[in-house]
Amino acid sequence: MVYSYDGIKTELENRLALLSNWQKTLWGGIYDVLLSSVSYAIDKRCLYPAEVYFRESNIMTATKYESMIPLADGLSYSAYRQKGAVGTIQLSADSTFSSSYVYAGSTVAIEQWAQFTDQTGAIAVYCTERTVYYAVTSGNLDIPVKEGIPKEFLYIASGAVNEVVSLFSNSVDNDEIYVYRVDANNQILDTIIRVGIDVTERKLFYINDLVDYYCQIDNAYDFEKVTIIFGNGVSNNKLTAGDRILIKYADTKGDLGNILNTTTITKIKNTLYDVNGDAATLYVTNQAAITNGSAYETIESIRYNAINLFQTGYRCGGYTDWIEVLQAHPSIHKAIIWSTDDVADDTLTTAQNKIYVTAITNTGVALSTIEQADITVNYLKDKKSPCELVAWQTLNTIYAAFRIDATVQTLSIPVISTQINETLDDLYSILNTDFKVDIYESNFTSAIDNNEYVLHNVTEIYNMEKGFAANSQNYTLATSVVSADQPDPLKQIYLLPNSLEIWLRINAVPSYPITAAPVMVAYDLGGTITAHNNTYVDILLGSPKLNSDATGLANNATIYTAHMHVSGGGAIPIAITGSASQTIAAMVTQINVDIVASNLIAVFDDGDDYIRISVTTLGASTVVFTDVDIVSTLFGGATATVDTPVPGFKYTIINEDIVYATNKISFNVTDLAMVAPTNFELVVQYKTKDGNGGQTNDLRLPAFNYITSTDSNYNTFDMTY
Numbered sequence: 001m002v003y004s005y006d007g008i009k010t011e012l013e014n015r016l017a018l019l020s021n022w023q024k025t026l027w028g029g030i031y032d033v034l035l036s037s038v039s040y041a042i043d044k045r046c047l048y049p050a051e052v053y054f055r056e057s058n059i060m061t062a063t064k065y066e067s068m069i070p071l072a073d074g075l076s077y078s079a080y081r082q083k084g085a086v087g088t089i090q091l092s093a094d095s096t097f098s099s100s101y102v103y104a105g106s107t108v109a110i111e112q113w114a115q116f117t118d119q120t121g122a123i124a125v126y127c128t129e130r131t132v133y134y135a136v137t138s139g140n141l142d143i144p145v146k147e148g149i150p151k152e153f154l155y156i157a158s159g160a161v162n163e164v165v166s167l168f169s170n171s172v173d174n175d176e177i178y179v180y181r182v183d184a185n186n187q188i189l190d191t192i193i194r195v196g197i198d199v200t201e202r203k204l205f206y207i208n209d210l211v212d213y214y215c216q217i218d219n220a221y222d223f224e225k226v227t228i229i230f231g232n233g234v235s236n237n238k239l240t241a242g243d244r245i246l247i248k249y250a251d252t253k254g255d256l257g258n259i260l261n262t263t264t265i266t267k268i269k270n271t272l273y274d275v276n277g278d279a280a281t282l283y284v285t286n287q288a289a290i291t292n293g294s295a296y297e298t299i300e301s302i303r304y305n306a307i308n309l310f311q312t313g314y315r316c317g318g319y320t321d322w323i324e325v326l327q328a329h330p331s332i333h334k335a336i337i338w339s340t341d342d343v344a345d346d347t348l349t350t351a352q353n354k355i356y357v358t359a360i361t362n363t364g365v366a367l368s369t370i371e372q373a374d375i376t377v378n379y380l381k382d383k384k385s386p387c388e389l390v391a392w393q394t395l396n397t398i399y400a401a402f403r404i405d406a407t408v409q410t411l412s413i414p415v416i417s418t419q420i421n422e423t424l425d426d427l428y429s430i431l432n433t434d435f436k437v438d439i440y441e442s443n444f445t446s447a448i449d450n451n452e453y454v455l456h457n458v459t460e461i462y463n464m465e466k467g468f469a470a471n472s473q474n475y476t477l478a479t480s481v482v483s484a485d486q487p488d489p490l491k492q493i494y495l496l497p498n499s500l501e502i503w504l505r506i507n508a509v510p511s512y513p514i515t516a517a518p519v520m521v522a523y524d525l526g527g528t529i530t531a532h533n534n535t536y537v538d539i540l541l542g543s544p545k546l547n548s549d550a551t552g553l554a555n556n557a558t559i560y561t562a563h564m565h566v567s568g569g570g571a572i573p574i575a576i577t578g579s580a581s582q583t584i585a586a587m588v589t590q591i592n593v594d595i596v597a598s599n600l601i602a603v604f605d606d607g608d609d610y611i612r613i614s615v616t617t618l619g620a621s622t623v624v625f626t627d628v629d630i631v632s633t634l635f636g637g638a639t640a641t642v643d644t645p646v647p648g649f650k651y652t653i654i655n656e657d658i659v660y661a662t663n664k665i666s667f668n669v670t671d672l673a674m675v676a677p678t679n680f681e682l683v684v685q686y687k688t689k690d691g692n693g694g695q696t697n698d699l700r701l702p703a704f705n706y707i708t709s710t711d712s713n714y715n716t717f718d719m720t721y
Helices: 003-019 031-057 065-074 298-310 321-326 348-353 369-379 413-428 442-450 584-598 630-637
Strands: 086-092 108-109 115-117 125-127 131-133 140-147 149-156 166-168 174-180 188-194 214-221 225-232 244-251 283-285 334-338 354-360 388-393 396-408 453-464 473-478 493-495 500-504 519-525 528-531 536-540 559-566 572-577 599-603 612-613 619-621 623-627 646-651 652-657 664-669 680-686 687-688 706-710 716-720
Touching: 065 298, 086 188, 115 174, 115 388, 125 149, 125 348, 131 140, 131 442, 166 244, 174 225, 225 244, 298 354, 298 646, 321 334, 321 584, 388 687, 396 413, 396 442, 413 442, 413 706, 442 453, 493 519, 500 664, 519 646, 519 652, 519 664, 528 652, 536 623, 559 630, 584 599, 612 623, 623 630
Parallel strands: 188 214, 354 388, 396 706, 396 716
Antiparallel strands: 086 140, 086 283, 108 131, 115 125, 125 140, 149 244, 166 225, 174 188, 174 244, 214 225, 334 354, 396 453, 453 680, 473 664, 493 687, 500 519, 500 680, 519 528, 536 612, 559 572, 559 623, 599 612, 619 646, 652 664
16 A cells, blocks of 8 residues: 555545445446545645654654654764854954054953944944953953853752753753852853863763753754753752852854954944943954854754764764773873874874873872773773774873962952962862863963962963972973974974073971972073072062172270071071271171181072072071171161071082973982982973963973863962052
8 A cells, every 4th residue: 555645545446345235336437436535634644744753753764853862862963053153353453453563551461252343233242251461461362252242140949859841942062161150240150161062972961960950052943942951959059049140151243253354343233341440442353254153953963963873883983082092981080092193193193093092080180001001991892893993092191380470459468479370270280170181371460360369460470390309301392392393383392491490399307397389499590500509598688789888886895796696506696806907708708708617608699689598508597696696786787687587408400401492301319319209300491482472481282182280389489569
């Protein structure tokens, strides 16, 4: 039987002819009309819906989004929404956008979601990340933008289990949805972590975390809305009645929003203000097209991707799949993959089937070789193609050491220091950042300035590598990319001369009781790694002095005294005979006569504001200067004081070498030979200069298996009110 109108009618006639009293019926006239009506009704009311339901229940034949999206979801494939066009606009205080213009105004922050448009207001883009236009900026400031209109929705929670919020819009950008728990002033209390939308196998019920807040974001079957689902209070946090949930998102035109013409975006929609609260006169333009906006994924694309991902039997079908599968393993907190195509290296053609992998654990360290082997052999064997070979790569962690010079207000300096350290950890620690994400001066400076108690800051960043032995020879700095490694000058990274320093942090052991704060043990001085003495005490002179300045110890008949102690030892006497013509240089010479036998030396450099007395013997020590009447009488008894003693170590550095052409260093801190390697942490800090504009205050990572981290022990602060 053919299930059509004609087939149904023919079948009805044949069946009726089998009945004895219908055998001689003529199939015409009124009977034909009746059979035609019944056949039509069966076809349209019964068979057609059945055919539609059958067709739409099969991913091979489905023709509607409302059918295809649930079917694809069942195969662990999420269709994507439309995405806004991306690009860059230029901002300047110069209306001609001259590349040689230097901005002379006050700093202006361009916040995320700041809007820009054309002269008619019909075309809109917005800033995708906070950008800062600093005073003395040379040339134009590049601002990353995306086509669309930013929107907000505030929701007051009822406290229900798996509470659902819906955004009724068919234009919500697939990637630009941010969910926060806020206070009554809409200040962020918690950033709610997203799962869902284009993230395979990431569903809320997989999350076991009652500390952080999570939400699952799903597309409606027809893309007419986005649903945001919150936790259940059992495996993940549930919203509490009265919680204020702020949702920030953007509506986009997708592929219809591509901006192909330059100089289209020319207006700042909302007034921008400088750090003084004054409206800034600024100009914007797009000197390149803003493109790559995309429409909803087509039904055919969904069918193709979902079927291929599922039918091959491999869940690791693409970059996102690999990452999500790896990060679903209980040993892995974060992972990255890449192939030879990503590094564009023609010499690696024999490794075209290799998937290079680097990952970190939940504690921020590399996986052991045993863990890597177990994941490769047992965990990934049914999730990847047998033709793909997993090649684990060494984890390279580059620590960012910050030196913050800031003007602050109101709050105590230790508290502000702690807040700044927390801010930097949130941005750049290994558990919070991603692989191969560079750190730029504009970002960390603005992050510190965002602290409400910081008025201004000038911050330097140093690359820092850990785990050095006391004797380290011919070590190549990790972030190095020299001409031998990379012929493209724009991609080269060299050591900045005179920036390298060696720092030491000692753990408490009986023979080395000093702990905690790291100390610098050596530094690059004109291409030579020079030992740095950290054990000293300073006599502060109150203001810069010259060698020829009079001490003020004018009475020739008086002997002025003081004494010193080294590492708690007996008193070492100092006796100075005063003279009306006595100079600072002469006094320092007299002091050295008294202390040289005790392995001490006093040093004063012409124009300094202190005399430094330090030890000359190796090892850990402390130096204490106790004044009787030398310091109290200097300069007529005004301004001079004895500073707090600085305990530390005296070091020697041998076999030292710096080769700038290859970024290789060698050194031997001989005084650490008596200390077990587990009892000290030796690190190297340095600044780099790269070929892409010659930046010296950024941290650039050269390869996929590099990631940043922080250690607040090595951050230094110089803060004043």
